[in-house]
Amino acid sequence: MRLIIRDDPAAASKFIANYIIDRINTFNPSKEHPFVLGLPTGSSPVGIYKVLVERYKAGAISFEHVVTFNMDEYIGIPREHPESYHTFMYKHFFSHVNVHPSNIHILNGNAQDLEAECVGYEAAIKAVGGIDLFLGGIGPDGHIAFNEPGSSMASRTRVKTLAYDTIIANSRFFDNDLEKVPKMALTVGVQTVLEAREVVIIITGAHKSLALKKCIEEGVNHMWTLSSLQLHPHPMIVVDEDATLELQVKTVRYFKSIEAVASSQGFEQILPSKVRTGPRPATKSIEPLPETKQEPSILSPQPLTSTLLAAPATEYPLRSITPELIPDRMGSRIAAH
Amino acid sequence: MPSAITTGRPTITKFTNCRLLKGDQLVNQDLWVSSSTGKIVRSQEAFYSEHSVPDITINLNGRIISPGLIDVQLNGAFGFNFSSIPEDPSTYGKLLRQVNKSLVQTGVTSYLPTLTSSNKDVYHQALPHLGPSGRYRVASDGAESLGAHCEGPFISPTKNGIHPVEVLVPAPNGFSDLEDIYGVENISSTIDRDGNIAPPRIRKITAAPEIAAMTNTIQEITSRGIVYSIGHTEATYEEASAAVAAGATMITHLFNAMRPLHHRNPGVFGVLGRAESLPRPFFGIIADGIHLHPTSIKIAFNAHPEGFILVTDAMHLVGLPDGVYDWGNGERLVKSGPKLTLEGTDKIAGSSISLIECVNNFLNWSGASIPQALKAVTSTPAAMLNLQGVKGCLDSDADADLTILDEQVDSSGFKSLVVDQVWKFGSKVFDREE
Numbered sequence A: 001m002r003l004i005i006r007d008d009p010a011a012a013s014k015f016i017a018n019y020i021i022d023r024i025n026t027f028n029p030s031k032e033h034p035f036v037l038g039l040p041t042g043s044s045p046v047g048i049y050k051v052l053v054e055r056y057k058a059g060a061i062s063f064e065h066v067v068t069f070n071m072d073e074y075i076g077i078p079r080e081h082p083e084s085y086h087t088f089m090y091k092h093f094f095s096h097v098n099v100h101p102s103n104i105h106i107l108n109g110n111a112q113d114l115e116a117e118c119v120g121y122e123a124a125i126k127a128v129g130g131i132d133l134f135l136g137g138i139g140p141d142g143h144i145a146f147n148e149p150g151s152s153m154a155s156r157t158r159v160k161t162l163a164y165d166t167i168i169a170n171s172r173f174f175d176n177d178l179e180k181v182p183k184m185a186l187t188v189g190v191q192t193v194l195e196a197r198e199v200v201i202i203i204t205g206a207h208k209s210l211a212l213k214k215c216i217e218e219g220v221n222h223m224w225t226l227s228s229l230q231l232h233p234h235p236m237i238v239v240d241e242d243a244t245l246e247l248q249v250k251t252v253r254y255f256k257s258i259e260a261v262a263s264s265q266g267f268e269q270i271l272p273s274k275v276r277t278g279p280r281p282a283t284k285s286i287e288p289l290p291e292t293k294q295e296p297s298i299l300s301p302q303p304l305t306s307t308l309l310a311a312p313a314t315e316y317p318l319r320s321i322t323p324e325l326i327p328d329r330m331g332s333r334i335a336a337h
Numbered sequence B: 001m002p003s004a005i006t007t008g009r010p011t012i013t014k015f016t017n018c019r020l021l022k023g024d025q026l027v028n029q030d031l032w033v034s035s036s037t038g039k040i041v042r043s044q045e046a047f048y049s050e051h052s053v054p055d056i057t058i059n060l061n062g063r064i065i066s067p068g069l070i071d072v073q074l075n076g077a078f079g080f081n082f083s084s085i086p087e088d089p090s091t092y093g094k095l096l097r098q099v100n101k102s103l104v105q106t107g108v109t110s111y112l113p114t115l116t117s118s119n120k121d122v123y124h125q126a127l128p129h130l131g132p133s134g135r136y137r138v139a140s141d142g143a144e145s146l147g148a149h150c151e152g153p154f155i156s157p158t159k160n161g162i163h164p165v166e167v168l169v170p171a172p173n174g175f176s177d178l179e180d181i182y183g184v185e186n187i188s189s190t191i192d193r194d195g196n197i198a199p200p201r202i203r204k205i206t207a208a209p210e211i212a213a214m215t216n217t218i219q220e221i222t223s224r225g226i227v228y229s230i231g232h233t234e235a236t237y238e239e240a241s242a243a244v245a246a247g248a249t250m251i252t253h254l255f256n257a258m259r260p261l262h263h264r265n266p267g268v269f270g271v272l273g274r275a276e277s278l279p280r281p282f283f284g285i286i287a288d289g290i291h292l293h294p295t296s297i298k299i300a301f302n303a304h305p306e307g308f309i310l311v312t313d314a315m316h317l318v319g320l321p322d323g324v325y326d327w328g329n330g331e332r333l334v335k336s337g338p339k340l341t342l343e344g345t346d347k348i349a350g351s352s353i354s355l356i357e358c359v360n361n362f363l364n365w366s367g368a369s370i371p372q373a374l375k376a377v378t379s380t381p382a383a384m385l386n387l388q389g390v391k392g393c394l395d396s397d398a399d400a401d402l403t404i405l406d407e408q409v410d411s412s413g414f415k416s417l418v419v420d421q422v423w424k425f426g427s428k429v430f431d432r433e434e
Helices: A009-026 A042-057 A084-094 A114-127 A164-172 A189-194 A205-216 A225-231 A250-262 A273-277 A325-337 B042-051 B089-106 B120-131 B176-184 B214-222 B238-244 B268-272 B294-303 B355-366 B371-376 B379-384
Strands: A002-006 A035-039 A066-070 A071-073 A133-137 A156-161 A183-186 A197-205 A235-240 B013-016 B018-020 B024-030 B032-034 B055-058 B063-068 B071-075 B108-115 B150-151 B202-207 B227-230 B282-286 B308-311 B323-326 B333-336 B339-342 B348-351 B402-409 B415-424 B425-433
Touching: A002 A009, A002 A156, A002 A250, A002 B108, A002 B402, A009 A035, A009 A042, A009 A133, A009 A197, A009 A273, A035 B282, A042 A084, A066 A114, A071 A084, A114 A156, A114 A183, A183 A197, A189 A225, A197 A205, A197 A225, A205 A225, A225 A235, A325 B282, B018 B371, B024 B214, B024 B371, B032 B294, B063 B371, B071 B150, B071 B355, B071 B379, B089 B108, B089 B425, B108 B120, B120 B150, B120 B176, B176 B214, B214 B227, B214 B238, B227 B238, B238 B268, B238 B308, B268 B294, B282 B294, B282 B379, B294 B355, B308 B339, B308 B355, B355 B371
Parallel strands: A002 A235, A035 A066, A035 A133, A133 A197, A197 A235, B013 B055, B018 B063, B071 B108, B108 B150, B150 B202, B202 B227, B282 B308
Antiparallel strands: A071 A183, A156 A183, B013 B032, B018 B024, B063 B402, B323 B333, B333 B339, B339 B348, B402 B415, B415 B425
């Protein structure tokens, strides 16, 4: 788990946006080898989209070969409804950048057969080779996507009834009329998120500090679905200072020191090159590191997930990541071309 | 940027980095228009369901997109007077088409060609050319007629302005007199060759309600989809109120050619007061600095901002050099800058001002915001003509008639909007820089 702490929401958003841009550019996506990005809606990610749009307009990033999958969508409100997630995504992101509409996937809450819609969504994710980076936010109750407290940690894309708390919270967007708030939604499951090769979560504000504490300082618990991230090989949570209010000082200092030490030593906490460039067969043969180093020297206990969860994340590493040497990074970039 | 549309010709244009006139605000938002439908694209739906992406993206660098301007009182322009039939009447249509192409370059994308009081045969010859012209949605045709405006001849002989008194007539027999003067086929819906119902060629009639049976005829006029406008009238407040009750929804050039506001008899202006339980009509204002004192304009605006429509009432001399010009019946007009008078008198003979100049005058005289000033030439005239959602707005599915404006302030602090580009039915028809 990486926990990145920034002073305010704007700095946290900027960090994530720049991280995503860096990831996509390193990945060097092409038509045949697109970068697959999972996307959230909500108030926290707005700042991230804003920076992404600015950087796109400045020419720092192209989304031409980026395939997107959104987390969720309400059931039964028109796609053009001002509160639909289609509208949100169009307004904050898609209308400003060059993501091609045929590369965009958002669950259709008005599908004739919602069950088929969900199955098709999972199949579509598989068809493009899985999600490279799933960006997400959480609710004050620690829910990720619409996986409300009590959702199965092995859940997949499905119809979900919204918690009463969420309905009340959402009513502010629907004339404060509970009757108008959609009661159901389509959402990716916890397992769908965990299968992404990397998960990045933004959490800002004091009202989410309890959720952050539950998710990183306590155990895996289906009442705080984000805590499932503890089972993921490459999770990163980016927060502002306010969101750390409930954390122990020790926790905050620990994560801050990791970041400080890493940067003082001249390396960043980066992903293994395979994850960074995606499962690209051509690069495998010229991976500079000896094959043996990929194997664990000591047989470590199997991760808990492999027994808890039906399907492990793709490219599951059996050991913690050792920061790679700079020459190796260069090599993998050259190979990518 | 990849295109999901396979047509060879670019059709969808996206404007970005622009400010859109939406209600009382200038909103930072993109706008998509289609030259194949001639409409503003429901961009989100087109994006998601048809996978449409813009063929061209235009960065406007913060300039304003206004709906195309609408002038509901224009008597002629660029030397052509709609009310004077040329020696060879067959050239009328050709001359009109030239006016339309020139007019659109001033930012006016639709208008009501206005006929001043004339003999019967003028109406019969001119009106067939002046009906709504946008049915085939051809951008290169230029400014579009939304139908003719007949100002007279059923007006008061004592408030005639420069309309020749000898052609003024009362309508004692009501609607049949109007049919006789204007022509039955011009004042009624017709069925065209394709079997479609075409609206009457006349869209608006200015008449004095107190003359003969006019007040009782208003309902018959409005039932044809024609706007009845009070004007050139000696009507008292009571008579004007009766006309509004009968269905009058407009006042032609408020203050001009009517009794002035008197504190014991407020006259036509009085119907803008809130006291009566009647809907308040729209009203036209000529903001050329000659017809009205700037303060009168401000008072009228404050009395009923939602009804405030800027009109030019421009004569055919707009766009021509200063001098003395023929004005039929042996009379002549003197043009001196934006001022037009009847030779030998000090009678104001309409204006020679452009609509955007009226907007700029109003902007500087009143302290109104840019959206308020632009509404007076876009959404308000569209509402008066019952064209909400089609003209005068930037809503999805409205006609893609756009006037792109640059905001400039000169050294004296005079704020002005300059017409940079004009788009008609989704295609560019004018660019100041080209």
